[in-house]
Amino acid sequence: MPAGYGRYVTIELRPLTGADAEAHCAGEDELTVRWLTGGYGDVDGTIGYFELLAGNADRGVGKRGFGIWKSGRLAGYIDYTPDLDDGLEPDDVALAYAVHPWARGQGVAVEALGLLCDILRTDNIGTRAAIRVEPDNVASVRVAQKAGFRYVRDFPSNRDTQPDGTPTTFSLYLLDL
Numbered sequence: 419m420p421a422g423y424g425r426y427v428t429i430e431l432r433p434l435t436g437a438d439a440e441a442h443c444a445g446e447d448e449l450t451v452r453w454l455t456g457g458y459g460d461v462d463g464t465i466g467y468f469e470l471l472a473g474n475a476d477r478g479v480g481k482r483g484f485g486i487w488k489s490g491r492l493a494g495y496i497d498y499t500p501d502l503d504d505g506l507e508p509d510d511v512a513l514a515y516a517v518h519p520w521a522r523g524q525g526v527a528v529e530a531l532g533l534l535c536d537i538l539r540t541d542n543i544g545t546r547a548a549i550r551v552e553p554d555n556v557a558s559v560r561v562a563q564k565a566g567f568r569y570v571r572d573f574p575s576n577r578d579t580q581p582d583g584t585p586t587t588f589s590l591y592l593l594d595l
């Protein structure tokens with residue numbers, strides 16, 4: 419079995435490499451685009467993005483991203499950002515995630531959040547994990563609740579906007595690490 423951050427039998431988090439780019443792109447759908455990425459990725463751009471994540475990991479700064487593997491198949495993506503100031507306190511660590519359509523509805527995101535919070539505790543990163551979710555994203559609100567995060571407040575984003583130019587409203591959910 420490949421080395422990785424695994425506590426559960428079937429779910430593993432591992433760093434992503436260029437070899438994963440095609441499967442990563444194939445796992446995007448309109449919900450991924452609407453709620454997370456804002457647009458479909460292509461393989462070349464994704465390889466570059468994974469290289470950026472690997473560079474961040476080497477230097478120990480900025481956003482850190484992982485693939486979510488379920489039973490050996492790439493099933494999603496999850497990352498953490500220790501220095502995001504949009505609606506967060508300095509010690510809050512922002513988490514973001516997407517699960518490939520075929521793997522949804524099986525609790526994959528909740529398990530991946532548990533594994534990522536284990537990494538944050540082990541590596542002493544931040545004091546609170548934060549999920550910023552649009553209130554209409556019912557599936558992700560459920561994920562935050564099931565993962566034990568508590569609702570804190572709604573706030574207007576200082577960087578994300580709706581198509582009409584108004585600030586995106588996010589609900590903030592926090593979990594003490």
Ligand SMILES: CC(C)(COP(=O)(O)OP(=O)(O)OC[C@H]1O[C@@H](n2cnc3c(N)ncnc32)[C@H](O)[C@@H]1OP(=O)(O)O)[C@@H](O)C(=O)NCCC(=O)NCCS
Pocket residue numbers: 449450453454514515516517518521522523524525526527528550551552555556557558560561564
């Ligand atoms: C949000 C998301 C990550 C949830 O991942 P998941 O592993 O399917 O999560 P769960 O299995 O815990 O299901 C969460 C909720 O999704 C909904 N759901 C259930 N089965 C589903 C399916 N087959 N397809 C889509 N949604 C489903 C349910 O509302 C479920 O809540 P419930 O357990 O109370 O019934 C996934 O829907 C996704 O990738 N969405 C697009 C990207 C996104 O929204 N990212 C989060 C940005 S804040």
